[in-house]
Amino acid sequence: MSEPSQQWDACGYAENARFVADLGMPVVDLLAPRPGERILDLGCGDGALTEKLAAAGCDVVGADASAELVEAARARGLDVRLMNGETLTFDREFDAVFSNAALHWMRRPDVVIEGVHRALKPGGRFVGEFGGAGNVARIASALEAVLDRRGYDGKAANPWYFPSADDYAAKLAGHGFRVRSAELIDRPTPLPTGMAGWLATFAGSFIAHIPENEHGAVLNEVLDEISPHLMKPDGTWYADYVRLRFSAEKPGNDRAE
Secondary structure (H helix, E strand, C coil), X not given: CCCCCCXXXXXXXXXXXXXXXXXXXXXXXXXXXXCCCEEEEECCCCCHHHHHHHXXXXXXXXXXXXXXXXHHHHCCCCEEEECCCCCCCCCCCEEEEXXXXXXXXXXXXXXXXHHHHHHEEEEEEEEEEEECCCCCHHHHHHHHXXXXXXXXXXXXXXXXXXXXXXXXHHHXXXXXXXXXXXXXXXXXXXXXCHHHHHHHHHCHHHHCCCCHHHHHHHHHHHHHHHHHHHECCCCCEEEEEEEEEXXXXXXXXXXXC
C-alpha cells in the first residue's frame, strides 16, 4: 500500500468536526495570546481558532496543507498559507507558534519541531495539543483489523503519530526548546454526527487505496466492531480521545543559526 492520503472536505469538516475547535479553547488559554503578537497557527484547518486569535488582537498567520481548508479559512478574511508543517519556510518572525489537533497528522515530528524552532523569535513559545499515546486506540485498531482481514496492510494505512508526553517532551528538548509542560489528557468525546460522520471526516487514509465499492462495507464492519465499546445505550457515540497538551519556549539567548 502506498503512502496514506487524507483528503479534506471543508463542508464535511464543519459539520462533523466543529467540536475539535470548540475543545481547543483551553489550548488558546494556555497560549495566553497578547494583542500585537505575531502568531503562527500551524495546521489551522478552516480557521475557526485562527479567527479567535485574530479577534484577540494578534497578527496571525495560518498554515495548512489542505487547499480546501485553506480556502475555507481565507473566506473568513484570514492570512492563511498553503504549507506543509514539515516544510515550514519561516525564519525568526513569530512570537508564538500555536497548533490544535494537527501535529498528529505530521509523521516527521523532528522536522516539524525544527521548523517551528526556526520560525520563532528568541524567547518565542510553542503551545499546542494533539493526539497522544492511546488516542482513538479502539477506532484505529478496528480500522487496521478490518483492512487486514481483507488482505490490505492496515498499519501502513494508519496516518497518525501519537507519542507519549515524555517522548514528545524529549523531542522538543532535543531541538533546543525549554519544555514548560507536557501531559496526556484522557478525554472521551461525544460525536455530534455519530461515528459514521467521524469516520467520513478522519478515516480517509484507511480507505484511500482500496476499491471504492468496498468503502461502505469496510466502514460498516468498523462500526460493528467498535459499537459495544464506544456507543452508549442511548445511541450516543464517543471517540476515545487522549490528547497531548504542551507548552515550550525557545531560549531568549538563542544564537544566530
